[in-house]
Amino acid sequence: MPQDAVTLARPAGAAQAARRRNYARRYAWFVVPAACVVIAVILFPWAFTLYVSGFDWHLGSERRWVGLDNYVRLFADARFGWAMLRTLFYTALAVVAPMLLGLAAALCFHRRFPLRGLARTVFILPMMATPVAVALVWTMMFHPQLGVLNWLLTQVGLPPSMWVYSADTVIPTLVIVEVWHWTPLVMLLILGGLASLPQDPYEAAKIDGASAWQAFRHVTLPLLAPFIVVALIIRSIDALKAFDTIYVITQGGPGQASETINIFLYLQAFAFYNVGYASAVVVVFFAIIMALAALLLWTRQRVRVT
Amino acid sequence: MQGITRRQALQAGAAAIAAPALVERAGAQGGFDWRRFRGERIEVTVQLSPRGQFLQRHNAEFEELTGIKVGLEVVPEQQHRQKIIVEYASGRPSFDVTEISLHVNKRQVGKARWNTDIRALLADPSLTAPDFDFDDYGKGMVTYATQSDGRLDSCPAGADYFILYYNKALFEAAKLEVPTTWDAMQETAKRLADPSKQVYGHVGRGLKNANVVLWSSYLLGTAQRDMIDANRQLITDTPDAVWAGETYRRFIRDLSPPGSIGFNWNECQTTFMQGRAAMWVDGIGFAAPLEDKARSRVAGRVGYAVVPKGPGPQHHCALFGAGYGIPEASKKKGPAWFYIQWALGKRNQLEWLTSAAGVPARSSPFRNEEAIGKSHFPREFFQTLEASAKIARAGLPEIVPVTQFRDVIGTALTNTLGGADVAAELKRATAEFRPILEQSERES
Numbered sequence: 149m150p151q152d153a154v155t156l157a158r159p160a161g162a163a164q165a166a167r168r169r170n171y172a173r174r175y176a177w178f179v180v181p182a183a184c185v186v187i188a189v190i191l192f193p194w195a196f197t198l199y200v201s202g203f204d205w206h207l208g209s210e211r212r213w214v215g216l217d218n219y220v221r222l223f224a225d226a227r228f229g230w231a232m233l234r235t236l237f238y239t240a241l242a243v244v245a246p247m248l249l250g251l252a253a254a255l256c257f258h259r260r261f262p263l264r265g266l267a268r269t270v271f272i273l274p275m276m277a278t279p280v281a282v283a284l285v286w287t288m289m290f291h292p293q294l295g296v297l298n299w300l301l302t303q304v305g306l307p308p309s310m311w312v313y314s315a316d317t318v319i320p321t322l323v324i325v326e327v328w329h330w331t332p333l334v335m336l337l338i339l340g341g342l343a344s345l346p347q348d349p350y351e352a353a354k355i356d357g358a359s360a361w362q363a364f365r366h367v368t369l370p371l372l373a374p375f376i377v378v379a380l381i382i383r384s385i386d387a388l389k390a391f392d393t394i395y396v397i398t399q400g401g402p403g404q405a406s407e408t409i410n411i412f413l414y415l416q417a418f419a420f421y422n423v424g425y426a427s428a429v430v431v432v433f434f435a436i437i438m439a440l441a442a443l444l445l446w447t448r449q450r451v452r453v454t
Numbered sequence: 455m456q457g458i459t460r461r462q463a464l465q466a467g468a469a470a471i472a473a474p475a476l477v478e479r480a481g482a483q484g485g486f487d488w489r490r491f492r493g494e495r496i497e498v499t500v501q502l503s504p505r506g507q508f509l510q511r512h513n514a515e516f517e518e519l520t521g522i523k524v525g526l527e528v529v530p531e532q533q534h535r536q537k538i539i540v541e542y543a544s545g546r547p548s549f550d551v552t553e554i555s556l557h558v559n560k561r562q563v564g565k566a567r568w569n570t571d572i573r574a575l576l577a578d579p580s581l582t583a584p585d586f587d588f589d590d591y592g593k594g595m596v597t598y599a600t601q602s603d604g605r606l607d608s609c610p611a612g613a614d615y616f617i618l619y620y621n622k623a624l625f626e627a628a629k630l631e632v633p634t635t636w637d638a639m640q641e642t643a644k645r646l647a648d649p650s651k652q653v654y655g656h657v658g659r660g661l662k663n664a665n666v667v668l669w670s671s672y673l674l675g676t677a678q679r680d681m682i683d684a685n686r687q688l689i690t691d692t693p694d695a696v697w698a699g700e701t702y703r704r705f706i707r708d709l710s711p712p713g714s715i716g717f718n719w720n721e722c723q724t725t726f727m728q729g730r731a732a733m734w735v736d737g738i739g740f741a742a743p744l745e746d747k748a749r750s751r752v753a754g755r756v757g758y759a760v761v762p763k764g765p766g767p768q769h770h771c772a773l774f775g776a777g778y779g780i781p782e783a784s785k786k787k788g789p790a791w792f793y794i795q796w797a798l799g800k801r802n803q804l805e806w807l808t809s810a811a812g813v814p815a816r817s818s819p820f821r822n823e824e825a826i827g828k829s830h831f832p833r834e835f836f837q838t839l840e841a842s843a844k845i846a847r848a849g850l851p852e853i854v855p856v857t858q859f860r861d862v863i864g865t866a867l868t869n870t871l872g873g874a875d876v877a878a879e880l881k882r883a884t885a886e887f888r889p890i891l892e893q894s895e896r897e898s
Contacts, residue, residue, distance in 0.1 A: 207543040208566040208854070209897045291721065292713035293652050293730055313713030315872060401662045402715040403868035418536045420858045421543075421562075 201427035208421065218428035228429070230404065231412040234319065235388065238408055241323040242330075242387035247380060249327065250334025255364075257335065258342045272332040279329065283396035286325050287312075290397070312398050315405035322406060325393055330386065334379045341375030342368075377448040384444065388437055409433055486583040491789040492521025496550040498793060499527040501534045501776070504742060504811035505612060506553070509797055516796045522789045535559060542568040547781045550790040551797075554608050556598060557774040557850045558857065565854060565897075569607035569779035575791045586795045587818075594846065595815040599777045602852075608777030609794050610815035612806065614737045615842035616671050616772040616849065619744065620757040624653070624732045636672060636701055636762045639733065643709040646732035652711070657722045657731035660706045660714040660871060662864035663857070668705075669867055670849050671735060671772045672698035675764015681851040681859075688891055690863060691877070691884040697765070699867060699876040707871045715871045727752060735761055737774070738842070741835055742810040758838040760845065771842045772849025775815070813839055854894045862887040 201218055205211040222228050257268050274282070289295045290311035298308035311321045349371070353363045369376075391410040394400065400407035400415070407415075413433065417426035500506040506528045513526050527549070529537060535558055541547040542563070554563060563569055575581050576588055595610040618639075620632060624646050633639035643655025659665045670681065676694035683689050706714050711725060719736055723743060726734045727750040747753040763769045778798060780790045796802070803814035804822055808829040819825070820843075826836050850856055866883035870876045 206854075206894075206897070207539055208562050208568075291724065293711050294724060294728055308712075310713045313716035315715075318716075398716065399661065399663070399718075401868065402660070403662055403865050403872070415861065418540075419861070420855065421539060 197427045197430050200424055201431050203424040205424040206421050207423055211424075214424070218425050219432070221425070222428050222432060227404065227407075228409075228412060231407050231409050234406065235408040235410075238319055238323065238390065238406075239384065239387040241320065242326040242390065243380065243383045245323060245327045246331040246334045246383055247376070249331045250379065251338055251376070253331065253335040254338035254342055255368075257339055272336060274329050275332040275336075277329070279392040280396055282329055283325065283393045286393075287397050290321065312406070313402065315402050318398060318402065318406045322394055322397065325397070326387065326390065329393070330383065334383060337379040337382070338372060338375055341372050345371050373451045374448060377444065377451055381441065381444040381448070384440060385437060388440070486585075487580075488519050488583070488792065489521050490580075491786075491792060494786060494789045495523040495525065496786050496789045496793060497525045497527070497548055498551040498790075499529060499534065499538065499549040500553040500778075501555075502528050502530045503739065504809070505776075505806055508802070508805065508809070508811050512802070516793060519796065520789070520792055522792060524793065531555070542566065542781065545783065547783055550780060550784040550786045551793050552779055552781070553611065554777050554779050555774070556608070556610075556777050557848065560599070560601070560608075560777075561852050561856075562854045563779070564601035564603070564605065564607055567605075567607075568781060568783075570782050570784070570787060571605045571607055572609055572780070572791070572794075573606050575787070581788060581791055583795055586799065590800065590816045590818050592815060592817050592843070594773075594843070595775065598773070598775050598848070608779035609798055611776045611778050611798055612803075612812040612815055613843070613846065614739060614774040614776075614813065615839070615846050616667065616735055616761055617738055617838050617842055618759040618761050619726060619734045619736070619740065620759065621726070621729060621732050621752055622755045622757045623729075623752070625757065632757065632759050633762050636675060636764055639762050640701075640704055640709060643705070643733060647709065652730055654709065654711045654725075654731050656705055656709040656733045657714065657717070657725045658705055658710055658735060659717055659719060659722060660710070660868065661716055661718040662868045663860040664718045664864070665702070665706075665867050666860045666864045667772055667774075667849050668735060669698050669702045669863070671761055672701045672764060674770040674772060674847055674849070675762075675766055675768075677766040679766065679768065679770060679847065682853065682891075686853075686891075686895055688884055688888050690887075691880045694766075695880055696877045699870060699880055702867055703870045703876060715868060738813055738839065739810075741831060745810070745831060758832070758835045760838055760841045768845075770845050770847040773846035774849055807836075807839075810835070813843070853891060854897075855890050858890055859887055862890075 202213060202215055203211045204214045204217070253271060257264065257271070261267075289297050290313070292298060292308060292310055292313050295311070297311065301308055309321075310317055312318045345368070349367045350363060353367050358366070389410065390408065391414065394406055394408060394411060395414065398406045400411040409429070410433075413426055413429045416422045416429060498509075500509060510526055510528055513524055516522070517524060534553070535555055538547070538549070538552050538554070539559065539562065541549070543566075547568075554560065554569075582588075591610055595613060596606070598613075599608050599610040600606050618632070625632065628646055630642055630645060633642045639656075645655070647653065647655040659668050673679065673681065673695060676697060678689060678692055678694035681688070681690055681695075689695065710717075711730065714721075717725075719740070722731075722734055722736060723740055725731045727744060729751045741756070741758070744750050744756045745753050750756075760769075761771045778794045780787050780794070784790055798815070800816060800818055803816045804819040804825055806812045806814050807819040808825050808831075810829075810831050814820075820836070820840055826833070829836075851859065853859060862883045863880075866874075866879040869879050
């Protein structure tokens with residue numbers, strides 16, 4: 149009997165599988181539009197960029213196949229190295245500061261107080277503004293003689309600053325713009341996490357006599373960790389990609405003091421028309437972003453498991 | 455009296471219906487047939503500037519005159535340069551007429567033969583209106599637009615000279631004369647400065663890339679004058695180039711407002727407009743905003759003069775310019791050429807001059823005393839233009855990688871503001887750029 153059952157069951161299973169196959173085959177064409185879009189806007193540009201990175205090609209001149217020479221040249225290019233270091237420095241500041249401020253703001257806005265809704269709305273307004281418009285306004289505010297920021301400093305007895313007009317202060321100053329612009333996003337992500345936290349662990353902690361700090365350190369932070377990691381991933385990738393604000397305010401200057409990878413890439417591609425070399429920069433930069441994203445996703449996974 | 459017959463009425467009606475076409479045709483035969491391409495459509499792309507905005511405002515006039523529809527695109531200068539090069543390189547540019555910055559893209563466009571040679575169009579009387587009068591163009595501008603192989607692949611549109619703007623009120627208060635040499639200008643700037651009131655003797659471009667044209671203005675005043683020699687070799691680390699670098703450093707580091715290292719023309723303009731700088735050397739196109747009473751605190755008190763003289767035997771001011779070209783790939787060269795004739799015709803060029811929208815490439819606007827007299831810009835402005843035209847010389851080398859040249863030399867100049875040695879920086883920058891230029895020349 150069991151043998152019969154198996155014998156009977158086999159054709160039934162095969163028929164189901166066949167039906168599944170038929171189902172997949174019948175609707176396979178539905179994937180075609182999406183596949184075409186992915187090929188046209190993601191895969192083809194990528195493959196083409198990779199291909200072009202093997203040429204010495206200035207727009208308007210003949211292309212010459214150079215293989216991996218552009219990559220060799222890139223790693224020997226001190227300007228690229230400095231741009232990479234500046235990008236890392238900028239990214240570190242532009243991630244840490246909004247993360248800390250965003251977390252603090254989320255904790256603050258999570259509490260109930262009068263006009264909380266209005267305060268939240270006002271806080272997230274910078275995020276709504278167009279980056280180029282924001283950058284132009286900040287440029288005027290940074291003007292060493294006519295800007296409002298130096299006027300404010302002198303009103304409280306502090307010496308004026310050179311802001312983006314000095315190689316020493318340009319990157320921290322650009323980070324101020326980034327912090328002002330993107331801290332609300334971090335706040336929103338973490339605030340969403342706070343709203344979804346269960347109340348039971350807090351009640352248990354209260355019964356155990358935990359202080360406010362202990363409840364935050366041992367209950368809130370571990371529960372919020374997945375949301376913080378998501379905010380960290382988004383912020384890190386955004387900061388690495390930052391271009392518009394820097395380009396509008398300093399164009400990479402003074403000198404090359406704020407020339408990050410993106411500015412370097414832009415100059416190579418659209419100012420020097422050095423398309424092959426710029427493509428090699430894109431490939432390397434993409435690899436860096438992918439590695440960073442993978443690392444952060446792995447961290448997120450670990451946090452979830454824990 | 456016999457009434458009108460049916461036959462006569464029909465004949466009269468037919469004549470009335472045919473009359474406009476006959477008159478139009480007769481007019482066309484008698485003069486130039488501007489409506490030859492009516493019903494066609496062309497795409498035009500120009501830079502965002504007072505000239506581009508002028509064309510935008512008057513676009514309907516061209517459409518009415520010719521019956522040609524125009525899709526006009528006005529794009530900011532830097533983005534426009536990038537856009538047209540990328541489109542040219544694609545082999546299928548979307549435009550039939552484009553503005554070209556001759557000081558940036560001329561050699562690149564010429565080398566790749568992206569534009570059509572307009573000499574053939576000029577020689578065709580069925581395509582060129584008799585009153586276009588190409589002889590009206592200044593010889594200097596025609597030479598500036600002509601490629602090294604003799605092709606004229608853009609029609610000269612306008613020039614931009616570096617001139618000296620000065621604050622008359624500050625000069626009058628200090629009872630000082632307008633300087634005529636760079637050395638005298640430094641002394642004058644020192645005497646006019648009043649840092650306690652945040653007023654400085656000078657303001658100028660310090661930002662990398664943008665600053666090279668100021669340095670080249672000083673270099674033009676030396677015996678060497680140019681940045682490449684007759685053999686197309688780089689000469690940017692010579693004693694004259696170092697003198698120009700040191701002059702640049704003194705003006706920007708010692709005589710300009712703190713933070714000038716990051717100033718482009720817009721910060722300079724703001725500083726000068728607010729009355730915080732006594733002198734500013736920059737392009738002629740800033741006269742219009744400086745004289746705008748709604749935006750400028752120095753409107754009506756701006757002085758204009760040719761740039762001071764250097765230690766060399768000749769006196770020069772930096773020249774930059776623009777032309778309008780037709781892509782070789784365009785299938786509408788006829789209508790495109792009509793557009794260029796209209797856009798750069800005598801009337802429009804006169805309007806550019808009298809509204810300070812730009813310096814026309816034609817000579818006739820400068821001779822129109824009546825129109826100049828009616829302009830709200832002071833006569834001193836026009837006199838400065840005329841004098842500058844006589845001493846103008848290319849402010850940037852005519853090479854393909856000119857933007858990279860500006861980047862490399864500009865970075866060196868910026869480094870000198872931070873304390874680096876001028877000679878060492880220019881030597882390093884020259885060594886860095888030399889192989890780039892050599893490769894570019896080989897490819898040419």
